[in-house]
Amino acid sequence: MDSRPSDVSTTPTQVHALPPLPVKIVIAGGFAVGKTTFVGSISEIEPLTTEAALTTVSEGIDDTSKVSTKTSTTVAMDFGRIGLGEDLVLYLFGTPGQDRFWFMWDDLVRGAIGAVVLIDTRRLEDCFPAVDYFEESGLPFVVAINCFDGALAHPPEAVREALGISPDTPIVLTDARDRMSTKSTLIELVQHALARATV
Amino acid sequence: MSPPGTDGAGFRVRPYALTGGRTRSRADLSIETILVRTPAGSTAADRVSVAEKGQILGLCAAPSSVAEISAHLHLPLGVARVLAGDLCDEGLLDFNREHNAAERPSLRLLERVFDGLQAL
Numbered sequence: 001m002d003s004r005p006s007d008v009s010t011t012p013t014q015v016h017a018l019p020p021l022p023v024k025i026v027i028a029g030g031f032a033v034g035k036t037t038f039v040g041s042i043s044e045i046e047p048l049t050t051e052a053a054l055t056t057v058s059e060g061i062d063d064t065s066k067v068s069t070k071t072s073t074t075v076a077m078d079f080g081r082i083g084l085g086e087d088l089v090l091y092l093f094g095t096p097g098q099d100r101f102w103f104m105w106d107d108l109v110r111g112a113i114g115a116v117v118l119i120d121t122r123r124l125e126d127c128f129p130a131v132d133y134f135e136e137s138g139l140p141f142v143v144a145i146n147c148f149d150g151a152l153a154h155p156p157e158a159v160r161e162a163l164g165i166s167p168d169t170p171i172v173l174t175d176a177r178d179r180m181s182t183k184s185t186l187i188e189l190v191q192h193a194l195a196r197a198t199v
Numbered sequence: 200m201s202p203p204g205t206d207g208a209g210f211r212v213r214p215y216a217l218t219g220g221r222t223r224s225r226a227d228l229s230i231e232t233i234l235v236r237t238p239a240g241s242t243a244a245d246r247v248s249v250a251e252k253g254q255i256l257g258l259c260a261a262p263s264s265v266a267e268i269s270a271h272l273h274l275p276l277g278v279a280r281v282l283a284g285d286l287c288d289e290g291l292l293d294f295n296r297e298h299n300a301a302e303r304p305s306l307r308l309l310e311r312v313f314d315g316l317q318a319l
Contacts, residue, residue, distance in 0.1 A: 018295045019233040022232060023304055048267065049270055050270040052277060079266055081267075084315025089264075091266065107230055110229060110300065111299070111300050113309065193309055198306065
């Protein structure tokens, strides 16, 4: 890591306190799978919503008579924050729910620790695009099965088989409403990212 | 030109009118980059040319990320990022240069996050 020893004061004086260092984790998954609930259960603030305009090129998706059309789509994204000590802040960004265009949004995943792909085993196919995307981009991710009321339609190994994900990608059970459960899911992801970074 | 009402966001002006059509500033900020007002920024809030920049300086009295600026001031993320980047170029906002927006966190940083989460 680059530190610049001479041009800035590196001793922790109060003269010009630098803001905390940010890190981020992406919370992905299908529509209404519990992403905002997951973020809200551990965030120290009420989840905030931000909007981004994305320019997308659609080719015959809506209207085959047009060759390719540039359109502007607005996607909304919920996020939360967790202070980890005085000088480190973890942001959790939930991917826009219904919109397929977030995959074009490199800024969301750029520099991220990794992603939690939240799934509902009754609607497993909803997470396919997210899993494909993270596998392709090489971003460390864990699959977290959101167990509402302890309901688990399919066991983790069946989910692994159905998704066709590699054996070293962790699959965990979580309850998006429960802080301890959310916390251990995030720890699992960071551990996975650490293991990936050390090989 | 996209027809009105397609973005549904209800911005008062075309967002990128605020940034002169730019989608990037010189400072490489990410959506999670945390900004804070510099001493010069504290006294400049009333003198900046764009009202939104003044609001950003006001908000960044407490360290705030680009995403938080966007959410609190109802600015699209891209616009918040360009305006915040301009304010950094002007020396009115600052961020922790240890933060490299383009790279995955280092091993050491991951360990700090791990320890921080354990301690929650």
